[in-house]
Structure formats: structure tokens, C-alpha cells
Amino acid sequence: MRDILKQMVYEDIGFEDITSNALIPKDLETKGIIITKEDGIISGIDAVSDLFNEFKIRSSVKKHDGNSVKVNDIIMEIKGNARTVLSLERTALNFLMRMSGIATLTFNTLQKIREVNENIILAGTRKTTPGLQIFEKNAVKVGGGDTHRFRLDDSVLIKDNHIAIVGSIEDAVIMAKKNVSFTKKIEIEVEDEKGAIEAAEAGADIIMLDNMNPQEIDKIISTLESMNLRNDILMEVSGGIKPENIVEYAKTNADIISAGYITHSSKSLDLSLEIL
Numbered sequence: 001m002r003d004i005l006k007q008m009v010y011e012d013i014g015f016e017d018i019t020s021n022a023l024i025p026k027d028l029e030t031k032g033i034i035i036t037k038e039d040g041i042i043s044g045i046d047a048v049s050d051l052f053n054e055f056k057i058r059s060s061v062k063k064h065d066g067n068s069v070k071v072n073d074i075i076m077e078i079k080g081n082a083r084t085v086l087s088l089e090r091t092a093l094n095f096l097m098r099m100s101g102i103a104t105l106t107f108n109t110l111q112k113i114r115e116v117n118e119n120i121i122l123a124g125t126r127k128t129t130p131g132l133q134i135f136e137k138n139a140v141k142v143g144g145g146d147t148h149r150f151r152l153d154d155s156v157l158i159k160d161n162h163i164a165i166v167g168s169i170e171d172a173v174i175m176a177k178k179n180v181s182f183t184k185k186i187e188i189e190v191e192d193e194k195g196a197i198e199a200a201e202a203g204a205d206i207i208m209l210d211n212m213n214p215q216e217i218d219k220i221i222s223t224l225e226s227m228n229l230r231n232d233i234l235m236e237v238s239g240g241i242k243p244e245n246i247v248e249y250a251k252t253n254a255d256i257i258s259a260g261y262i263t264h265s266s267k268s269l270d271l272s273l274e275i276l
Contacts, residue, residue, distance in 0.1 A: 002047075002054060004131060005047060005051045005091070005095065006054060008095070009091045012091050013087055017083065019086075020082070020083045020086045020087060025082075026083065028082040029079070029080065030275055031078070031079045031276045032275045032276060033077050033273070034074070034078070034092075034093070034096070034272070034273050034274075035073065035075065035272055036073045036269070036271055037271060037272055038071055038269060039069065039070050039071060040068075040069055040269040041066065041067070041107045042067050042100050042142075043100050043102065043142040044100060045061055045065055046061070046065060047095065047135065048092045051092060052078055052088065052092065055080075055084050056080060056084070057079070057080035057084055059077070059078050061076055062074050062076060062077065063075035063076075075271070082275075092273070093271055096271055098129075098132070098266075099135055100139070100268075100269035101268040102136055102263055102266045103142040103143035104143065104269055105267065106122065106139070106140050106143025106144060106262050107144050109122060110144045110145060112246070113247055113249075116251050117250045119255075122144070122146065122256075122259065123146040123147070123236070123257065123258040124137055124262055124263050125238070125260040125263065128263050133150070133151075136263050139263075140263065146256070155184050155186075156180055156184055156185065157188075157208075158173070158176060160189055163188075169188060169195055169198040169202065170198050170202045173186060173204050174203075185205045185206060186206070187204065187205060188206075189210045189238075190207060190208065190210065193223055196220045197227070197229065200224055200227075204233065205233065206235075207233055207234070207236070209235065209237050209238075210238055211239035212239075214251065217252045217253075217254055218253055221235055221254065235255050235256070236254065236255065236257075237249055237252065237258070238257070238259075242261065
């Protein structure tokens, strides 16, 4: 993970920071603080602290991952070579703002949906930024959400294209149960009631109801219960989930809402690095 952040720095600097090198003496030391410009939840602070330390900039963390912050809170103090501080500034802020934005949106969304369903789980998806997936997934967790699967090797998730190739929902579930370790959950995406029944009868652990409205979701869950097929199956809803309708989905009898927008459409938390 440290190498990913270092690569971001080198990508930003290029051959050299010509502005800082032209204006600032080579051995000048400076102090600075990172402050918040808006309320939110901090995420990514340890990674940024490690980044500064990697470049011999001393850092003192004042607000940790998961901490709630208000405007003008100091979240980190730094001290070290002035040229290096300025060269790292944008990368450190971009990363911290991005991760804190995801954590903040996750936290606020969870607070909203828990008002109507205290047991609902809010999960992220794999709709993340390439190279940053582990950090963005962690930001979801920091905000109180569930990471869902980090990678393709975490669990089985049979999607529509898998089913199209295999031929049927039943065959896909049976093949997964046969070829994958018992330690891995088997989840399958379905698009209608018939598919949900087939998945339940085949032995899926989790059924994802994809791109359905809340009324359709509750009808399918009710049908499974009436057929004694619900049992220990977890019901996840996904697809078409937006900030303006997520509360309606939380009112259903689903166990999990997975929402891609908490990572791919989150707003960065406004932060600033100030030289003292």
C-alpha cells in the first residue's frame, strides 16, 4: 500500500518540483498543519502519516480514522524539509480528501437509513478507483459500512454474465458449491421472482435482487418466506440505488443494501495544508 502512495507522489512530481526548488532554500525546515474546511469523518490518516514519514517528514496525528471533525479542526501536524512538504502536499491532500469523503458519505447515508431500519447493512461495491480499491473499501468500513468483497477471491458472486455462459441459475450455484471451498459464501444475482426461487432451491447463501423497486423486493421476499425458502438466506438489494431513494429500499425486508455511489460518486472532504 505504501508503494501505491509513493507512486502517486512520483507521478505528480515528475523530474522535480521546479517551483519549490527555484524559490526555497534546499535545507530550509518548516512546520505545517492539515485542517478541515467542513464537517465530516476522517479516513486515510495513517496512510498519509506513513507517506510523510517515508519522505522524512515528521507527522503527529491529531484526528484518527473514524473520528468526527468540525470546520477548522487540526487533523495532523507536520515538520520537515520545506521543499519536500510542498512536493507532497497535493498528493497527501487528494488522498485524504478522497478517503474522508467516502467515509463521510457512508456515515451520513447509514445514519439516514438506520432511522427507518436499524438492522440494515450498507455495503460498498467494487465500483472503485483502480489502484485505490483497498483504501476506498477501508473508507467505507471507517464510515460504518460493510466492505462487501474486497476482491474476486473473497467470495463467490455469480452475475448475469456468468449465468449467460453457464446456462442457468441452478447450474451456476451447483457448480460453485462443487468447485469452491466450503469456507466461501455463494451469492447470486437474480432479476425476477423466478430467479430468486431457483437460487434459493439450489442452495445459494445470499441472493442479490438486482434493479428492482421496493415493492418487487418485498413481494419476492414474502414469496420465499411462504415457500419456506428464506431460512438463513441473506437478501441483498442492488442496482438503481441513489441518495434520493435509498431510504425507500431500507424500508424493505432486505438484509443488505449495496450502493456503488458511496465510492464512485462521493464528494471529497475539503481539507487544507497550512504552513505556520
